[in-house]
Amino acid sequence: MLVVxxxxxxxxxxxxxxxxxxxxxxxxxxxxxxxxEEVASIMAKDKDPFCRACSSPCNKSCFAGTLLEDxxxxxxxxxxxxxxxxxxxxxxxAQLKAYWDKSRHLRGEKALIGKLGGAISVGGxxxxxxxxxxxxxxxxxxxxxxxxxxxxxxxxDAGHQGVCGVKPAQEDSYANKRAQVLxxxxxxxxxxxxR
Numbered sequence: 230m231l232v233v234x235x236x237x238x239x240x241x242x243x244x245x246x247x248x249x250x251x252x253x254x255x256x257x258x259x260x261x262x263x264x265x266e267e268v269a270s271i272m273a274k275d276k277d278p279f280c281r282a283c284s285s286p287c288n289k290s291c292f293a294g295t296l297l298e299d300x301x302x303x304x305x306x307x308x309x310x311x312x313x314x315x316x317x318x319x320x321x322x323a324q325l326k327a328y329w330d331k332s333r334h335l336r337g338e339k340a341l342i343g344k345l346g347g348a349i350s351v352g353g354x355x356x357x358x359x360x361x362x363x364x365x366x367x368x369x370x371x372x373x374x375x376x377x378x379x380x381x382x383x384x385x386d387a388g389h390q391g392v393c394g395v396k397p398a399q400e401d402s403y404a405n406k407r408a409q410v411l412x413x414x415x416x417x418x419x420x421x422x423x424r
Contacts, residue, residue: 230419231262233307237314237325239269244351244398248408249313252349252392255412261419266303269324271296280330287333297328301335309345309415310375312366316350319358320365329369342374345418347411348391351398359393366391378418380411388414 234253238245246265253263272278277291284290292298304310314321321329335341348370350362367377367390381388392411394404417423 230260230308230416231264231306232256232309232311232415232419233304234263234265235268235304235310235312235325235328236265237268237312237322237328238351239322239324240315241267241269243315244394244396245313245315245349247398248349248351248392248394248404249311251405251408252311252347252412252415255409256416259413259416261416264303266300268328269322271300272324272327275327275331279327280333282333286337289334292331297331300328301332304332305335305338305340307344308419309347309378310341310370311347311349311411311415312370313349313351314362314366316352316358316362319361321362321369325366332373336373339374341370344375345378345415346370346375347378347380347415349394349408349411350391351394351396351404353396355395357395359395360390363391363393376418378411378415380407380414382410382414382417384413385410 348366350359
């Protein structure tokens, strides 16, 4: 099984990356193949940095042959995805929003229907918009027909919507534990344990 992590932070190895890595490491420990897509790097090289809805349905003209198309292809081949973003004004980063806006082609192809998705968010303070950011990521995934996985497991507790961390994330023991639980729960779901 393949799980793609989308690092929506412009800081490629910062707090968001750390918690995403914790979740993916748990999945890898259980036996999944994992990889991280650095959204900021992908979008920085895209010739058109945001979706203009230039065609309907989307004909991929703005990203054909680019790193973004390669990333979308990997996303389509994955069994699941963990999306992670720092909080920007109570929602996701501009880079992640632009990446997801350009996924209209995937939606038209119904390419992500039924795939599992989980969310991780990191804010600058304890009540810094993490839950609204997680909710935004859930909405993005639901609009693609994905199945949402929260940060709960029968081995631990029912958890919450997703992982909500505070920077510095390396010192947020609760968020690190929830990221592990999210990774474990995603593996359990992919393995059919709850069926």
